[in-house]
Amino acid sequence: MQRILVTGGAGFIGSNFVHYLVEHTDAHVTVLDRLTYAASPEALEGLPADRVELVVGDVTDAALVGELVGALTGPDDAVVHYAAESHNDNSLRDPGPFVQTNIVGTFVLLEAVRAHGVRLHHISTDEVYGDLELDDPERFTEHTAYRPSSPYSASKAGADHLVRAWVRSFGVRATISNCSNNYGPWQHIEKFIPRQITNVLTGGRPKVYGAGANVRDWIHAADHSSAVWTILQRGQVGATYLIGADGEKSNLEVVRAVLRLCGRDSEDFDFVTDRAGHDLRYAIDATRLRTELGWEPAYRDFEAGLAATVDWYREHRSWWEPAKDEVEAGYAAQGQ
């Protein structure tokens, strides 16, 4: 039986991938997650106990990581590494945990897969490439130079470089994917889309940084999961794949869509203090993934995916509501 170790598997995207594995494969899944404020162990509830095991622990704990990676003895066993501090705004307030988890955590994992000869897939972000002008005809490709802007994206870039060095210097069998902005169920309400949905659902107003002209390239988390599985199955060891679904939207477009879907006036939002160093635009060219590995996204209609996401937050109030006041107080303290 194939065994997959998923670090950060209780988070937004990692838990989506765990569901993907349960539904589409016979693999046994071990989740390693520290259960930080960002984790949603509820997202793993109801999964078959003989298929999914949750180990609560830190990816920087070399002894624990060595033990879990050492148990992966089959030829198709693998580690998929999602665990990270993931929010740019938090990295501006307190960068330390980003260096620790994202860089040191990846180092610890790399040493374990090197010692035990285990295949690794490393999950990264398009933010390592910095940003694009709004009218730049080029999008990010596997050949774009690294130019990270924030402590978060710099820590992810650092992790990517470690993975590449371990491939080249030590022959570690690893692949990397850099994905665009994800949306969907179980995303923490600190992030843009769920923050605005839950602002509206609690009778408040969406908060748009700066002038709202910034563009993000949205992909449904389920499409990210299918892409990662495709790379794990058919990806070339040592290669990097960019994951994106041609979903560019300005923040203003997204906020107005959320308001419309909730039956509110589409101008019923506030402009607030901009993010320091705010990247203007991300855009992914996923040609390599599509042509070499034959991957295609299932969610092609952003409005439809967003509508389903709004409904999901309506139906899961008891999950997000306890965190709402504290998240908003943190933003208010920054004028956001």
Ligand code: NAD
């Ligand atoms: P998230 O914050 O929702 O989840 C991160 C998970 O990692 C949480 O469950 C948390 O408890 C766990 N974790 C944090 N520190 C840990 C540690 N030291 N040891 C063990 N577990 C730890 O993040 P997400 O949005 O699901 O992102 C997952 C991965 O995908 C990250 O690597 C992120 O950089 C990458 N990514 C995210 C996006 C996006 O749009 N959210 C896009 C591209 C790439």
Ligand code: TDX
């Ligand atoms: O209240 C807000 N208002 C606002 O205008 C928030 C929280 C954000 N924004 C803007 C900032 C960005 O332009 O919305 C955009 C999206 O913001 P985030 O959800 O914080 O995402 P971003 O900074 O783009 O990073 C995300 O995508 C890449 C994830 O959080 C990262 O983990 C991933 O690597």
